[in-house]
Amino acid sequence: MESDSRLAAGRALTTRRMARRLPQLVARSLALAWRSDRAAVAGLLGCQTVSGVSQAFGLLATTGTISALISSGDVTARLWAAWPSVLVLAAAAGLRAGLAITVNWLSGRLAPLMSQEAELMLLDAALNAELAAYDSPGFKDSQEAAERGAQVSADLVQEGQDILSALASLAAGAAVLTAVHPLLLPLLVLAGLPQGVAQVSGARVAYLANLETMGHRRMLSVLRWHMSDDCNADQVRCGTMASFLLGTYRSIGERVNASDVRAAGRGARMSFVGAAAGGLASGLVWTALVYLLATGRLSVASAGTAIFALRTVNASVQSLVYGGARLFRTGLYVDDWSRFLGQAGGFRMRRGRIAPPDPAEVRAEELTYRYEGADRDALSAVTLGVRRGEVLALVGENGSGKTTLAKLLTGLYLPTSGRVAWDGVETGAMDPGAAWARVAMVPQSYARWPMSARQNVTLGRAAPGGDAAVLAACAASGADEVVASLRSGLDTLLAREWLGGEELSGGQWQRMAIARAFHRPAGLLVMDEPTAALDARAEHRIFTGLRAVAADRAVVLVTHRLANVAVADRIVVLERGRVVQDGTFGELVAAEGLFRELWRLQNDRGVPAPRTGSDV
Numbered sequence: 333m334e335s336d337s338r339l340a341a342g343r344a345l346t347t348r349r350m351a352r353r354l355p356q357l358v359a360r361s362l363a364l365a366w367r368s369d370r371a372a373v374a375g376l377l378g379c380q381t382v383s384g385v386s387q388a389f390g391l392l393a394t395t396g397t398i399s400a401l402i403s404s405g406d407v408t409a410r411l412w413a414a415w416p417s418v419l420v421l422a423a424a425a426g427l428r429a430g431l432a433i434t435v436n437w438l439s440g441r442l443a444p445l446m447s448q449e450a451e452l453m454l455l456d457a458a459l460n461a462e463l464a465a466y467d468s469p470g471f472k473d474s475q476e477a478a479e480r481g482a483q484v485s486a487d488l489v490q491e492g493q494d495i496l497s498a499l500a501s502l503a504a505g506a507a508v509l510t511a512v513h514p515l516l517l518p519l520l521v522l523a524g525l526p527q528g529v530a531q532v533s534g535a536r537v538a539y540l541a542n543l544e545t546m547g548h549r550r551m552l553s554v555l556r557w558h559m560s561d562d563c564n565a566d567q568v569r570c571g572t573m574a575s576f577l578l579g580t581y582r583s584i585g586e587r588v589n590a591s592d593v594r595a596a597g598r599g600a601r602m603s604f605v606g607a608a609a610g611g612l613a614s615g616l617v618w619t620a621l622v623y624l625l626a627t628g629r630l631s632v633a634s635a636g637t638a639i640f641a642l643r644t645v646n647a648s649v650q651s652l653v654y655g656g657a658r659l660f661r662t663g664l665y666v667d668d669w670s671r672f673l674g675q676a677g678g679f680r681m682r683r684g685r686i687a688p689p690d691p692a693e694v695r696a697e698e699l700t701y702r703y704e705g706a707d708r709d710a711l712s713a714v715t716l717g718v719r720r721g722e723v724l725a726l727v728g729e730n731g732s733g734k735t736t737l738a739k740l741l742t743g744l745y746l747p748t749s750g751r752v753a754w755d756g757v758e759t760g761a762m763d764p765g766a767a768w769a770r771v772a773m774v775p776q777s778y779a780r781w782p783m784s785a786r787q788n789v790t791l792g793r794a795a796p797g798g799d800a801a802v803l804a805a806c807a808a809s810g811a812d813e814v815v816a817s818l819r820s821g822l823d824t825l826l827a828r829e830w831l832g833g834e835e836l837s838g839g840q841w842q843r844m845a846i847a848r849a850f851h852r853p854a855g856l857l858v859m860d861e862p863t864a865a866l867d868a869r870a871e872h873r874i875f876t877g878l879r880a881v882a883a884d885r886a887v888v889l890v891t892h893r894l895a896n897v898a899v900a901d902r903i904v905v906l907e908r909g910r911v912v913q914d915g916t917f918g919e920l921v922a923a924e925g926l927f928r929e930l931w932r933l934q935n936d937r938g939v940p941a942p943r944t945g946s947d948v
């Protein structure tokens with residue numbers, strides 16, 4: 333849906349509108365270049381100016397040389413008259429060659445810096461988008477388009493250089509040509525126009541084709557990852573999925589290719605028409621020149637000069653046409669990048685500035701949440717609270733809204749209606765970074781950072797206590813045994829793809845993830861299925877230690893293993909996004925309702941009780 337609207341927006345971006353936006357984009361790119369390397373930008377602009385001036389001198393010197401050579405008189409005298417112009421010509425050519433090398437060097441230095449800066453700005457924008465952005469299909473498309481824009485942003489350096497140097501040549505040639513005959517220049521510029529229009533239209537067609545197939549391209553990249561990453565390698569083999577996956581990849585690839593081929597065909601037809609019209613117009617220019625010469629309106633010397641100037645102007649008009657079309661195409665992509673920076677795909681975080689302390693109480697009141705594009709609420713009118721020193725357990729069947737609620741309590745999502753407040757301050761009014769510094773979380777799928785064991789616990793945040801605090805958190809989660817078994821202890825890299833790196837088992841990774849949360853000095857601790865991969869001993873250690881962990885924190889625990897929720901002070905039972913029961917473990921087991929039903933099912937495996945000796 334969202335990508336359709338992006339496509340509509342792309343189609344609405346007519347050549348004229350884009351031409352109006354180009355100056356803005358060039359200014360933004362210049363600002364990006366300036367940010368990346370000021371010295372290189374100043375050097376490039378200086379070189380282009382000097383190069384343009386030297387080109388004009390060179391052309392004037394050409395005129396001087398021709399005039400001297402074709403004038404009447406003795407050959408030696410004509411050669412003597414021509415040599416100062418030849419000298420200027422040679423000096424101008426030498427200077428321009430030197431400048432071209434300098435421009436190449438400076439561009440080569442600037443381009444990678446610009447790409448890197450553009451990518452960093454893009455990542456910053458993505459990191460500052462609301463988490464809800466990732467639930468919106470349009471966000472990924474915008475982000476991908478912006479990534480492409482960031483990649484090509486460095487091309488603007490070369491394209492800008494080409495345009496500047498073409499403009500400088502054009503100005504020099506135009507001055508000489510106009511001096512020869514005022515009719516020739518407008519005729520020549522007119523001759524370049526059809527090709528210009530054709531090139532720009534072709535660039536737009538290619539851009540729209542890319543926009544159209546963006547979703548397919550992303551699917552290809554996701555499939556590529558699933559087929560080649562080692563996470564799925566066993567399932568791909570065991571599930572004998574290779575031919576199915578390759579077939580799917582091929583058929584999506586064919587759709588993308590078909591669209592590209594159609595766009596290339598349309599672009600080629602446009603270029604053909606443009607070139608034919610341009611050829612006709614050029615013929616007109618040369619006819620005009622012959623006519624002027626034949627009717628004596630132009631001397632032979634002037635005609636010679638005009639031919640040189642015509643070739644220069646013609647070449648610069650061609651360069652302007654092609655360079656302009658390339659700049660236009662790059663501009664379309666860079667425009668995607670630029671738009672994403674401004675609004676992070678429409679999801680830039682715009683919250684308040686309150687930096688909250690560790691919350692004494694987190695409360696949800698009449699809280700309702702609906703995911704982007706969903707046709708029903710994931711949570712409806714939920715009211716509950718959790719205080720420091722308390723463990724609140726959220727229980728319910730799959731899809732009942734437990735994870736969503738946990739994310740709302742931490743401020744990762746903002747309510748669709750109702751409120752979540754920490755000590756009376758709504759999550760939307762808080763500075764998100766400051767609020768999340770007060771949150772420790774063990775999510776259902778936790779990150780396996782390709783970093784050292786120490787960094788996997790500290791997450792790059794130096795907390796007081798140094799390694800002693802890291803080891804204490806590991807001891808509380810059972811990760812101490814993991815660290816002790818590693819080749820270099822806390823220094824071990826937890827990624828076997830790199831030399832010296834080691835891999836952990838699923839449960840060992842989960843222990844590290846819990847240590848991460850325990851280590852963080854945060855007032856709100858959320859644990860979403862924290863022991864799903866743990867063995868019985870490790871799980872026992874976590875839950876028997878949880879009360880000590882909760883002494884100075886508010887703890888929200890999400891789990892399906894109901895025996896574990898006995899540790900909680902209060903249990904809230906959710907069903908289809910609504911709170912249906914609320915109480916202590918003892919109260920809920922004793923009462924009729926969903927909790928008791930789930931408890932009974934969890935303890936019933938349909939296995940007959942073992943027969944005792946008295947039965948025999």
Ligand SMILES: Nc1ncnc2c1ncn2[C@@H]1O[C@H](COP(=O)(O)OP(=O)(O)OP(=O)(O)O)[C@@H](O)[C@H]1O
Binds near residue numbers: 730733734737
């Ligand atoms: N990113 C999302 N976009 C759209 N709908 C979502 C998204 N995440 C969850 N939902 C929907 O919201 C509802 C609640 O999901 P949630 O993950 O909160 O359930 P849960 O109780 O944690 O489930 P489980 O026990 O399986 O972990 C479900 O109907 C689910 O389909």
